[in-house]
Amino acid sequence: MVCMDNSEWMRNGDYSPTRFQAQADAINLICGAKTQSNPENTVGVLTMAGKGPRVLITPTNDLGKILQALHGLEVGGEMRMTSGVQVAQLALKHRQNKHQRQRIVLFAGSPVLADKAVLEGMGKKLKKNNVALDIVSFGEDDGEKVEKLEALLNAVNNGDNSHIVHIPGGERVLSDVLISSSIFTGDGEGGSGFAAAAAASAAAAAVGGGGGAYDFGVDPNLDPELALALRVSMEEERARQEAAMKRSAEDSTAKGQQAGESSSAPDVAMSDVGLVDTTDKSKDMMIDDDTALLQQAIAMSMAQAAQAAAAAGGGPATTDTSMEESGGDDQDLAYALQMSMQQAAAAASAAQGSADVNQVLGDQSFVSSVLSSLPGVDPNDPNVRDVLASLQTDEGKNDDQATKDKSK
């Protein structure tokens, strides 16, 4: 049960864009992480300020309803922490599934008015009823707040099931700090998968950012396939960006750089999706449908960007049918390579129309080095070689088509 602070103190802008907005984003993230980590998890949200504590949504596992409930909230009033927590306890007590463990996530942004003794009493009552408490302390700090919240945590904590995170204001984004904190990871390994995807895209957008114990926020022991796939995608991305930067440095036009950067952000999102497909080797049938839809989506979005991109988008769709015969495992690999190359092709043609990036990816040695680092793929395997060969000839077809269109 998430207790949200929507008091007047939330208008302040020391977290971008406002404290309230940062809090809402963080709550969205938490709800997403919890519902994803276990399909039986349910999350509810209540607000503490305004006229009084009000339950916005009772515990549910439907993320859409939660997001809808968070929409259109207003800031105002004073936070009533003790009654808010009591209402949360009541909401948890009347949950449908009694086997679920009870947990309250408290966002404490305004100063804490209650006494330390009152808070400790509240904490003991929570412990007695087996309710865990996570506290996110941000916003106002009047000196006593930290002490009071720590006392509350000590009263509730039973075998390290409760946590507290202090987030001072400044440049750091509330949600990013939360992702790497124990509130997300202390939940068990399930939460880290969602956090990894969020962390990967956050890290790509803010170069060199993203904290976490492991390289990509994913423990290689728990999910080696995902960790490996993330690493491969990062290498590909790095190589592509290097090539893009080289190209724009040569031409030295500001326009080229802008296009490269703007397309890198959606590319990361796309490559994340592509990776999900590669790691999911068991769902061959579904992948066909997914990637077909994705091809269409990519084609549509690229068509809005540039004319030349439309031709490139149409090209790979036809070459796709030739991929069907490539064989079991390699199919997924081929799709992933196809999609990442296609975006690269689109980005390249949107910027300058040169095929440098395609050459990088078409480069046999680079691709085979990438492939050899993947488990279960032997670059000397005849199937893989066929795929590579056909990819290269398709690239040739692509360029021919593009030039044909231009000459018309």
Place this chain on the structure above:
Amino acid sequence: MGSCLHQHDCEEYECAGDWSLYKNIDITGVTALNETVEGSAKSVFKPWEQRSDLSTVLASNDDDAELIVFIPFTTDVKIKSICVVGGVDGHSPSKMRAFLNRDDIDFSQANDLTPVQEWELAENIRGELEYPTKYAKFQGVASLTLHFPSNFGADATHVHYIGLRGEATQMKRDAIANTVYEAMPNPSEHKYTKLFTCLI
């Protein structure tokens, strides 16, 4: 030397057979509220012979003598009597209140509702005393909730053994007892501890 409330000497007659309802307890579903160590409630259900073994303990949190123990059964049972071995030096519970077939008892509800039956307990270190139930009310029990509201003056309540005497009826109350349908595979629930070898 211990003597039961029955008119015979325990060492000659096998009492253990009577107190075997602990086998019908769904031990994974046993929970307690206000326990210091999570999961310690499961340890107090053991064979009759081990009732004086004080190593297993269900302790309440310091400064708070209340305890609630929720006991689900695998089949419907009929409970004839209950034996509770408490701690020494006033750590023993002094009262016991029982609720049947409810899974939502917490401290506020326990104090509001009238229990099916209430007992005044005595300090019972050697497990000699048993508390009979109103048998007519304890037929068809799928889950038993015991609430110990007070003890004999110590800070915390310790319970070492809870024994139940009665019969199991082989009937299940719910059609499906406790199933979790997996909507999505969850890697943390599928850790393999052994290697499988197949012989063809």
